[in-house]
């Protein structure tokens with residue numbers, strides 16, 4: 001089963017178009033993944049065709065294909081290791097700008113690209129704003145090797161933090177989902193995550209965990225699409 005997706009496409013489009021105001025000529029941009037990020041990439045492509053000069057680093061093969069098809073010049077973190085700005089979606093965002101990401105399965109590249117960026121702007125529909133993270137199952141990217149042991153280690157680490165819940169190996173089209181990096185994803189339904197920092201630290205200490213979908217201290221701006229416009233939140 002693929003992780004639950006929620007939201008409203010008009011709100012996603014408004015959020016994506018609102019993020020264009022953050023883009024300046026000459027910028028090196030991280031290009032996120034997912035439906036909201038796809039709206040942004042298409043809108044950015046239109047600006048490029050009108051003469052905007054930017055280069056983009058895509059966070060997934062899907063985004064690379066889309067960005068190429070709309071005329072965005074692409075580069076890599078090997079050629080451009082320091083980016084000005086990443087614009088990406090999220091599955092949840094709380095009032096402290098902590099995120100759950102990875103519903104689309106691109107969280108590892110998304111986190112690498114966001115970490116290489118001076119600024120991260122998150123674009124979301126209003127339903128993604130939450131008081132406490134965790135209603136959306138937390139995606140955890142894991143190496144296929146040793147999967148059973150990794151799963152038990154995740155369960156034990158979570159239990160020590162008072163978190164329990166189903167750990168589902170993500171499926172797509174009847175097969176185990178494989179990320180762009182050749183890994184699998186465990187969607188962890190812990191419910192409310194009162195201490196995301198402690199969970200992030202515990203998950204990062206497990207060898208078979210390649211990355212987890214908690215993005216903490218990364219986003220500084222959120223552009224929230226609403227039915228009557230956009231709201232910009234900053235910290």
Ligand SMILES: O=C(CO)[C@H](O)[C@H](O)COP(=O)(O)O
Nearest residue numbers: 034035036089102103104106
């Ligand atoms: O983290 C992601 C992909 O790995 C996406 O940004 C997240 O799942 C939000 O996607 P959407 O805009 O389609 O709701």
